[in-house]
Amino acid sequence: MSADNQQERLDSSWIVGFTDGEGCFHISINKIHKMSLGWQVLPEFRIVQHEKDESVLYQIKNYFGFGNVKINRKDHHGTRKEFRVRGLENLNKIVKFFERNSLKTSKKKDFKIFSEVIKMINNKEHLTKKGLEKIAELISVMNRKPKSKYLESSETIR
């Protein structure tokens, strides 16, 4: 317990508000030869903070009871850390949490796509060419990202 009481217990509404500000629902499709289709779908939930606030990332990890705190990047602004959740079992819990506790900003649209893709992965649709194409189209509008490596690949240009 720190002197200024920053360690007090978080609640679900605080987590939603902080995620509306700082959270990121991210899905990448990466070229990996050992995968059956040659592509891996990698979904993750992240909250990034300057390392001076890493204690709050550990509080979030404690709240959920899973996930990891890792270095996000180091540059001239200092070191940034991230609370990160990967793996289908824990991401299903993240989806349930934000289904019960609704986001208030446009990040809710990213979450809807994210949860749709997680449900497709639960159904193993990402292991079919059709499912992979649908996932690539869905995630192309998330987080104002450039087109996925999958959609840009010469293998997949139709």
Added chain:
Amino acid sequence: MSADNQQERLDSSWIVGFTDGEGCFHISINKIHKMSLGWQVLPEFRIVQHEKDESVLYQIKNYFGFGNVKINRKDHHGTRKEFRVRGLENLNKIVKFFERNSLKTSKKKDFKIFSEVIKMINNKEHLTKKGLEKIAELISVMNRKPKSKYLESSETIR
């Protein structure tokens, strides 16, 4: 009420979480000749968002029942809007809100300085040279800002 229910009522914990992510307690000291000491202390509370999320700024304004939504800046990333509270009466209400609902990140330190300065202004200490100097020293460590115009002024270098 938007189709995807983004307009549902906010609660205090969400506001705290969103402020921990996106809020800013800011105090500037500006040279104004009509003021008795030649300097004006201008405290404000701000939450900035891309204009695509301006609806959430209006929801925050509705929650508090005061403040304004204004343009923060326009650049190649688009237009950013801000929920902004100025004026001692409403800032006293903001201070009370965050005293009752504790911030969880290091922004809490900025808030503590902010609330101390608001209390000094309530006591009219900002109208004395000694009070103004104390305010300038207090705010010099907020928000990782450069030194205030007041502390850098040739009038005040001792």
